[in-house]
Amino acid sequence: MEFGNLEFIQYHPTMVPVSGKNLLISEAARSEGGRLYIERNGVPWYFLEELCGPEGNLVSRNLAVRKMYEVCSRPDCRPPVYLDMREIPEVAWQKRLEGIKEECGKFLNINPEKTPVPIEPAVHYFMGGILVDERHRANKNFLYAVGECACQYHGANRLGGNSMLGALYGGKVAARTAVEELEKYRAAACGFQEKGNIPEKNFETQREDGALRRRTEEILSGCMGTVREETELQKAVRELEKMWKREHLAPEERNRILLVSAMVMSALERRESRGAHIRSDYPDARPEFQKSTAAYFDGKQVRIRFRDIPADKEAGNV
Numbered sequence: 646m647e648f649g650n651l652e653f654i655q656y657h658p659t660m661v662p663v664s665g666k667n668l669l670i671s672e673a674a675r676s677e678g679g680r681l682y683i684e685r686n687g688v689p690w691y692f693l694e695e696l697c698g699p700e701g702n703l704v705s706r707n708l709a710v711r712k713m714y715e716v717c718s719r720p721d722c723r724p725p726v727y728l729d730m731r732e733i734p735e736v737a738w739q740k741r742l743e744g745i746k747e748e749c750g751k752f753l754n755i756n757p758e759k760t761p762v763p764i765e766p767a768v769h770y771f772m773g774g775i776l777v778d779e780r781h782r783a784n785k786n787f788l789y790a791v792g793e794c795a796c797q798y799h800g801a802n803r804l805g806g807n808s809m810l811g812a813l814y815g816g817k818v819a820a821r822t823a824v825e826e827l828e829k830y831r832a833a834a835c836g837f838q839e840k841g842n843i844p845e846k847n848f849e850t851q852r853e854d855g856a857l858r859r860r861t862e863e864i865l866s867g868c869m870g871t872v873r874e875e876t877e878l879q880k881a882v883r884e885l886e887k888m889w890k891r892e893h894l895a896p897e898e899r900n901r902i903l904l905v906s907a908m909v910m911s912a913l914e915r916r917e918s919r920g921a922h923i924r925s926d927y928p929d930a931r932p933e934f935q936k937s938t939a940a941y942f943d944g945k946q947v948r949i950r951f952r953d954i955p956a957d958k959e960a961g962n963v
């Protein structure tokens with residue numbers, strides 16, 4: 646199976662960690678007048694307003710996250726970043742933000758009309774996933790992927806509110822394709838070439854060891870955060886290669902190592918910053934990378950290739 650754009654992970658800027666989980670403060674807070682600030686030399690600095698031109702606090706998620714990272718790294722600034730909602734008009738609280746007020750009160754014991762809320766970016770959405778064609782077919786016969794697990798519509802940076810596109814429209818397309826293909830029952834139903842299979846071995850009696858899962862989570866947290874760079878990514882690849890060579894891996898563990906390797910290697914190979922993928926060592930977008938990544942297993946190891954982005958008509962967006 647091929648996976649696309651696994652390096653594009655959207656971090657939401659206005660999250661609040663609460664007891665091991667993250668409370669999401671909706672983008673509506675920024676659109677109604679919420680402002681981000683950090684303490685600079687002891688004074689609140691509304692950095693998006695100064696650094697992002699007229700869009701100010703309304704910049705896209707990836708840009709807000711990038712600027713948060715930059716200001717938090719400055720010696721004259723003291724994290725955390727705060728979401729200041731004190732200037733939001735009463736009518737907006739009543740009509741559109743009632744839920745935010747309730748949740749801040751319930752989970753944070755903060756009245757956001759009076760007190761700024763400390764925030765930090767957290768993982769929100771995977772733009773990448775199982776690579777599907779315009780009819781939602783993966784490169785395995787009779788396998789269709791829809792919604793967040795699929796890589797189809799969102800490129801490098803999904804815009805807020807449109808996961809419905811993949812879930813509802815994609816679901817309709819995939820269901821129609823599945824019915825048609827079932828009726829025809831064609832052996833060669835898929836649009837992509839198959840890229841190799843995991844060699845068959847009998848692992849079925851083995852259970853996943855929680856330690857490996859936790860380690861892969863740590864690896865991802867370490868090198869696939871809001872900002873990535875070469876050395877950390879390479880270090881992670883080397884550790885994952887060692888893990889892959891271990892004996893007696895359970896099937897879940899093999900799959901986990903392969904998927905995490907595919908994510909890290911996709912991020913390593915994309916030596917630029919684009920959308921949600923930010924590299925401190927390659928801070929700008931580079932035209933030669935205006936392509937999708939595709940990760941696949943060749944029977945021995947994970948490989949990454951770059952694919953041209955289909956023209957609108959080819960992609961079905963007409």
Ligand SMILES: Cc1cc2nc3c(=O)[nH]c(=O)nc-3n(C[C@H](O)[C@H](O)[C@H](O)COP(=O)(O)OP(=O)(O)OC[C@H]3O[C@@H](n4cnc5c(N)ncnc54)[C@H](O)[C@@H]3O)c2cc1C
Pocket residue numbers: 669769770791792793794805806807808809812
């Ligand atoms: C806090 C938050 C707020 C969001 N707000 C918005 C928003 O305002 N607008 C918007 O467009 N998008 C929003 N999103 C994104 C959107 O909610 C998701 O992208 C969307 O729900 C994904 O739908 P899905 O059906 O693809 O996957 P999911 O909703 O994740 O459904 C997958 C299902 O599969 C089940 N499952 C998993 N593994 C297995 C298994 N092995 N066997 C059987 N079942 C399994 C899961 O339990 C789950 O029920 C938000 C996301 C978050 C986290």
